[in-house]
Amino acid sequence: MNLHRFANPARFMRLSSALLPWCGAGAAALIGIGLYLALFIAPPDYQQGEAVRIMFVHVPAAWMASLVYALMALASAIALIWRHPLADIAALSAAPLGAGFTLLCLVTGSLWGERMWGTWWVWDARLTSVLVLFFLYLGYLALVNAFDEPGRGARAGAILALVGIVNLPIIKFSVDWWNTLHQPASVFRLGGPTIDASMLWPLAIMVLGFMLFFATLLLVRMRTTLIEAKIRVLLLSEIERHAAASPRQAVAS
Amino acid sequence: MPAGRHTMLPAAGFAGIDLACRRGERLVFAGLSFSLAAGGALVLTGPNGSGKSSLLRLMAGLGRPEAGVLSWDGAPVGEDPPAHRARLHFIGHQEAVKPLLSVAENLAFWAGMRGGGDVGQALARFRLAAFAGSPCRLLSAGQRRRLALARLLASPAPLWLLDEPATGLDSDALDDLQAAIAAQREAGGFVVLSTHTELPMAGAATLCLSDFAARPA
Amino acid sequence: MPAGRHTMLPAAGFAGIDLACRRGERLVFAGLSFSLAAGGALVLTGPNGSGKSSLLRLMAGLGRPEAGVLSWDGAPVGEDPPAHRARLHFIGHQEAVKPLLSVAENLAFWAGMRGGGDVGQALARFRLAAFAGSPCRLLSAGQRRRLALARLLASPAPLWLLDEPATGLDSDALDDLQAAIAAQREAGGFVVLSTHTELPMAGAATLCLSDFAARPA
Amino acid sequence: MSAFRLLVQRDLRLALRQGGDAAMVVGFFVLATILFPFGVGPEPELLARIAAGILWVTALLAALLSLERLFQADWEDGSLEALSLMPLPLEAQVLAKCLAHWLVTGLPLSATAPLLALLLQLDAAGYKVLVASLLLGTPTLSLIGAVGAALSLGARRGGVLLSLLMLPLYIPVLIFGVGAIEASIGGFGVGPHLLLLGALLAGALPLAPLAAAAALRQALE
Amino acid sequence: MSAFRLLVQRDLRLALRQGGDAAMVVGFFVLATILFPFGVGPEPELLARIAAGILWVTALLAALLSLERLFQADWEDGSLEALSLMPLPLEAQVLAKCLAHWLVTGLPLSATAPLLALLLQLDAAGYKVLVASLLLGTPTLSLIGAVGAALSLGARRGGVLLSLLMLPLYIPVLIFGVGAIEASIGGFGVGPHLLLLGALLAGALPLAPLAAAAALRQALE
């Protein structure tokens, strides 16, 4: 509603500009090391062969997908309850990133599935909940961008994000139930042998790298939004100075 | 809102102080103040797009002012929205008439939502009694407008906010409208209306919105 | 249609003879005749529901008269509907403005459907040039009306049928409308319009619809 | 008459007089169900196998379609603005509109379902539970849908948006609804499924009007 | 630019900008298809068995739904009245509106279908024919639907009724469409089915605009 509220997040700008280089560099380094370990050091799986290396992207992406949604819903709650302007911007900035991670998880999973099960898709409970999560993100993004006034989209989106987080465990639970009710005939079961240490390390490094990568992009997106808002406020105050018209009174009885 | 602000509000009546309104990116008007005592009337004029409808919507509580306060009997209107809603009638450009319901059904619904009232008399006062049973789909443009205005009489409210109420009315209906406004003011009510035509009213203040334009339209 | 009828039709101009109109079950008016020569104007007045809009729709060929003939240069209009459509502009109560299209897009569409015209100039004549790029959703009531009227200037047509064109217009826009009507008449065009307010026009004939009421409304 | 009942009555009257969106629901339901045998082929075993799923999915789609216009007509003709200025709280108004919506969609839908189940050769054991699950599930659909309809009011691409918003939220209702029918056909207990449907309804009943009213308020600003 | 192209362009622009009824089609199509596995269960063989039918039925329903409002918006805001007074014959206008409708519904629908076919485990042999049959069949749906939409404008109640009246006309399209896909999966020739779909289109192309324009004219009177 009031653009002036967006105009003074000076502290955030200072803090974020100090953090940004560290996050960026950390993300690049961790993902670089992680990829190197994953592609060249980790041994091929005795069952799955080289295809197992997809895991090092797939699993972090899957975790980030739900983590980001939780963060987005938290930010939305703060935005709705305390009307904190930065929370709105954080939620808006996080959503496309979360959708990206979800898509990455789906695509890598699909590619993997084609190699391992000979099919791009099965209606497995876990796969299905990721698909539904992806639709939650898409709905949020579509809603936020469907209004001309940016403020309206943000508020509608915040309501939706909260409704979505309430629903997320319900979906997870119901999908699990659904899938056990009609036991699929010949579907590969996920989460086979416990992971070996030689794979655990690269995986942990990749996960950390993904988190820092997310933090970097989030900060960049929030900063751009704030700078854009600042420019708009400057333009508007210019207009308002023009409009310092002599206030008149109309009184009637 | 700083406490100091409240002391400026007039102790009685309907008033607005230093109001500004933004539609989308544009500041439509700014620095607008008015005050009305019981029985007062305020006529909003100004060229197309100067913000008459926008101001009336603010007064109704549909949307918040970008700056400034609206007050009723000294208390900011935003502090108790339900109380404000209960005391006003708002008739906008759109008539909120359902084509499928009959004239009487339409009016009875709106009156009933506010606790009920005398539908038959309100229809008669706007010369719609003969149409009471016919579906609103069949009404001519002016008849629809009269039906919208009949809501004012079907259930009482101290504050009337009317956006170009005279649109499409024939001269008889215009007289009816003016009589209704006069009766409302006599009873101590408040009337704010926008118009492009002459609507003579005794002792009404006029506010020309173009005097408060934030930038030339 | 009996051949004898045609001989009564005036050899030039736009005329209607002994027209009657039924809406639903009701005969709205009957025995109504008029005739307009080039440059002529006809003002329709009458109380709400007396049939002004209904008559204008008949003139446009939207619906057929219950009785009587409409003629153009001596030939019944119903004989060649496409030719009649090509020669008229009809602006009804509803504005046929798409909220999602920009002001210029809206006007360019309607002009283009009639073979094209000067959109920019028409917008300028109704002081809408500044809004050309903005979506019509954002227009105020009067601005929408002006956009509808701009169709008259964007593509030429000899016959203008305008249903309460002055609704919601500010005084500048009213002047623009009157100037446009005067220019149209000077160029030998015909203008028929309905109104509830005063719209001074030199040498215009007035038809009060209540004089032809088939039964008191 | 209380304002709440008045609003329900008005919406019912409009729906019954026009038939438009509400009767469309039942029409759509019947139509879609009739089309399936043409699409998947007439084998009775196959149809029986998928009957519960088809009935629930089409019922859900039918409800979704009518919801798109739950607030739309009132929004377009200025009624929503006027309603928001009435003394009755907006939350109660949403509830009233949902109730009216359910009475002209969910209820007739539940009543028609057994007939269509016959057409699709649903196992006779499933009829009662089919109706029960629809009666318990469709009010939740109306309530959740009201949130979506309010959120997408005045948005560009309202239609797609609504489908997109509602898809994830409707899935649990669908799963438990179908689950109940299949359990009863398979001879298992239907209690848990119906209880879960009831729990979803109990949750939606207070929360959905709150969320929808908040969305409406900001749409009107 | 010719008036015909102008009208197509305007309708496209409106559809793309609002998305409303037209883009809703694709949303609905995706939504409905994704819901089916939840309804009938996740077994790949069963899904593959009914995939062609589900895809065609939902495509048909999606087209039907958007058609109901093909003329509605223009009718409500006075545009239809104004259009009927334009020099371009109403028949050509109907054709233009159908073309625009197909471009924003039938075309994207045909393009999305393979992706959904993947989710439903349709046999790989059927993909090409699926797209071809939709490309040939959906224009016919738009044309037939336009007649129904025009008829339902004048009628006070009965949008549904008229959709039901149109149903018998839709069923042949559905049967030949699904038939083509199943033939290609089964290794039979798809020629006859596609030829029949083409014949239906060739018949609808001149007749439907005539009928729809006549219905519109009397709705406007």
Ligand code: HEM
């Ligand atoms: C589109 C398809 C897929 C999706 C949406 C998907 C989704 C997920 C998700 C959400 C997780 C995180 C679960 C958790 O931490 O609880 C995960 C982990 C994992 N996925 Fe996938 N997956 C897909 C395909 C596959 C395939 C084809 C394979 C291997 C054959 C696979 C193997 C794994 C493994 C090994 C993990 C490791 C973590 C664990 O054991 O829980 N996924 N996947």
Ligand SMILES: Nc1ncnc2c1ncn2[C@@H]1O[C@H](COP(=O)(O)OP(=O)(O)OP(=O)(O)O)[C@@H](O)[C@H]1O
């Ligand atoms: N579709 C319809 N069916 C039946 N009667 C109708 C229909 N439309 C209008 N009428 C009736 O026809 C009469 C004439 O209506 P019309 O709209 O022509 O009046 P008008 O002179 O334009 O009035 P106004 O000044 O209010 O615009 C009215 O009494 C109206 O109730």
Ligand SMILES: Nc1ncnc2c1ncn2[C@@H]1O[C@H](COP(=O)(O)OP(=O)(O)OP(=O)(O)O)[C@@H](O)[C@H]1O
């Ligand atoms: N939803 C909106 N978003 C952005 N701008 C808007 C919106 N609605 C109106 N406006 C703009 O706000 C300005 C004021 O509009 P408003 O309707 O208040 O004018 P008005 O004085 O009532 O004019 P009229 O006499 O034509 O009714 C106009 O310039 C209009 O373009």
Ligand SMILES: [Mg+2]
């Ligand atoms: Mg206005």
Ligand SMILES: [Mg+2]
């Ligand atoms: Mg009229």
